[in-house]
Structures are given as C-alpha cells and as structure tokens.
Amino acid sequence: MKDLGHLRYFLGLEVAYGPRGYLLSQQKYIYNLLARAELTNDQIADTPLQLHQKLAPDIGKLLENPTRYREIVGALVYLTISRLDIAYVVHVVSQFVQSPTTVHYVVVLSILHYLRGTLSRALLFSSTSKLQRRAFSDSDWADDIIDCRSINGFCVFLGDTIISWRAKKQHVVSKSSTEVEYRAMSTATSEIIWLRQLLCDMTIDCLSPTPLYYDSQSTIKIATNVVFHEHTKHIEIDSHFIRHHYSKTKAIFLSYISSELQLADFFIKVHTSKRHKFLLS
Structure with a gap:
C-alpha cells in the first residue's frame, strides 16, 4: 500500500481543492466520450432534450449497428455520478438500448452537444455550509x-x-x-x-x-x-x-x-x- 497524497483523479472522477471546499467533476471523461462519439460539428445545446419530445420504441429506423449507441449510453450512465443535470434524459435513452433507432441516436447526440457546452460544470462540496x-x-x-x-x-x-x-x-x-x-x-x-x-x-x-x-x-x-x-x-x-x-x-x-x-x-x-x-x- 502507498500513500499517494490528496486524491486528484480516480476512474474518470477529478477532484479539486480550494478555500470554498471540494470540486468533483468528470471533464476529462466527457472529453474522451466526445472523441469516441466522433461528432462532426461544433454544435452545442442549452438543454439535453427538447421540450415536449416523447420517445417510443417504434419511431425511426433501427440502427444497423447499435453497438455505438449502447457504448455511449453506458458512458452517460457513469457520467451521472457528477452530472445530475442529465439524470432524467439518460434514464429516458437507457430504455432503448436493446433496439435503438435513428431517432433515439439523435437524442443521444443532443445530450453530447449539451455536454460539450457545459464541460466545466462540477459539483461543489462546500466546506463552510x-x-x-x-x-x-x-x-x-x-x-x-x-x-x-x-x-x-x-x-x-x-x-x-x-x-x-x-x-x-x-x-x-x-x-x-x-x-x-x-x-x-x-x-x-x-x-x-x-x-x-x-x-x-x-x-x-x-x-x-x-x-x-x-x-x-x-x-x-x-x-x-x-x-x-x-x-x-x-x-x-x-x-x-x-x-x-x-x-x-x-x-x-x-x-x-x-x-x-x-x-x-x-x-x-x-x-x-x-x-x-x-x-x-
């Protein structure tokens, strides 16, 4: 066993220290996820899902290779450790991992566009409250x-x-x-x-x-x-x-x-x- 000092990085989780408390983020993890998704534009979104958008199993065309969809959704589930702002929409897209369609994949891309615009967002554990x-x-x-x-x-x-x-x-x-x-x-x-x-x-x-x-x-x-x-x-x-x-x-x-x-x-x-x-x- 070794004393590695203050925790800085562990399994995609980044920890920063300051006078206000501790910051927990997964910024590097999101960078890697965006790279794996191979997004072809610099688009960002204000929210992870459009208002009044409802998803069903039978909308859209079935993806020929659903592996990428499943990999991205699995990574998004892990990302909810620190990103509570995508908890609901990840819950939604997780229901279609068995037979994802093109419409479901577009929603997943929308989540990634939202994450791209909010990369620096982190959880603050206050030391004064x-x-x-x-x-x-x-x-x-x-x-x-x-x-x-x-x-x-x-x-x-x-x-x-x-x-x-x-x-x-x-x-x-x-x-x-x-x-x-x-x-x-x-x-x-x-x-x-x-x-x-x-x-x-x-x-x-x-x-x-x-x-x-x-x-x-x-x-x-x-x-x-x-x-x-x-x-x-x-x-x-x-x-x-x-x-x-x-x-x-x-x-x-x-x-x-x-x-x-x-x-x-x-x-x-x-x-x-x-x-x-x-x-x-």
Whole structure:
C-alpha cells in the first residue's frame, strides 16, 4: 500500500481543492466520450432534450449497428455520478438500448452537444455550509407513453451540497395521482433514513428531523392524518411507512413547497432552457 497524497483523479472522477471546499467533476471523461462519439460539428445545446419530445420504441429506423449507441449510453450512465443535470434524459435513452433507432441516436447526440457546452460544470462540496439535511420529492403521473408508468424524482442536500438524487420509473402502473405521489414520497423517505444512519455513523446530527418538501398539500395531509379513509386503502403500506417515520421516529418533517421551487421537478421531466438553468442554479 502507498500513500499517494490528496486524491486528484480516480476512474474518470477529478477532484479539486480550494478555500470554498471540494470540486468533483468528470471533464476529462466527457472529453474522451466526445472523441469516441466522433461528432462532426461544433454544435452545442442549452438543454439535453427538447421540450415536449416523447420517445417510443417504434419511431425511426433501427440502427444497423447499435453497438455505438449502447457504448455511449453506458458512458452517460457513469457520467451521472457528477452530472445530475442529465439524470432524467439518460434514464429516458437507457430504455432503448436493446433496439435503438435513428431517432433515439439523435437524442443521444443532443445530450453530447449539451455536454460539450457545459464541460466545466462540477459539483461543489462546500466546506463552510452547515451540515443540515433537506430533501425534495416529486413525481409525474402516467407521463410515459410506452407503458404509462410514472417517474419518481428526489434529491437530498447536506447544507448547500446535493449528495443524493434519482430519476427512476415506478415498477407498476398507478391508477391515481395520489398513489403515484405516495410512492415517490416513500422512496424519498427510504433514502433519507439510509442517509441519516450513514451520517450518524460519521457523528453528524441524526436526531433532528429531515425536512421533506413536497408540492402536493393533499398528499401531505393524508400522510399526517392518522385516520384512514376508504379511498386511501390502496396506498396503506406506503402510508404506514411514511407515518411511522413522521410521527414515531421523527426522521422526516413534511413541508409544502410551491411547484415553482420544487427542485425534484428537475428529475422527472424536460424543461425550457430558462427553467432548466433556474433549477440547476
């Protein structure tokens, strides 16, 4: 074993140090990815995917050699370690690796054009912010045109630093928006519980509840109401789980936030260039 000093580079991850904290980036990794993709122009994009663009398995012509598509998508999945701004769109294009078409490949190229224009973007782990947790959770409802399954999105902050995020399709089709929202809230709660235990092992405060911000007042009211009603029986398991950690363990504190300020919205849909930059900031 050797002491190699401060970490600078590891498996495509670059780490920089400064008075404000640590910077984590994959700039060199993106350079190599753009070179492998052999882009023939200098085009850049403001967002990784065009607004209102929907992808389906049967649009476009099947690629004669899908290997490059699969290689690029696989590299993009690894890139989401530090580039949360492409998490949603990578989730979308990953669904077509088995039989990619020309339309799917154009979207992948659009992601690469976006990355080319944002090469220097990095995650800042602040050394001055308070170590207080806060989380945001959101979901769509049957927005996927392939199977009508909904997407969960959440992100968790430690002080000013985002330390966890996810954009993932739910396993089953939900018949109501309330069911979708409850599943999303339950997923975010599970992540909060895990992070609390991890941070507690690092002697970081694990007693105070973590605020979980949601933009549905009706969902919050159901979660905080100990009385079950007939129309909420189908979400009983998720509801009991959330209520347990809300009222018994005090691990979470449910708080309403307007849809305009819901940061988890970043992980469940495509936005205009202006909205994309606002959420990213």
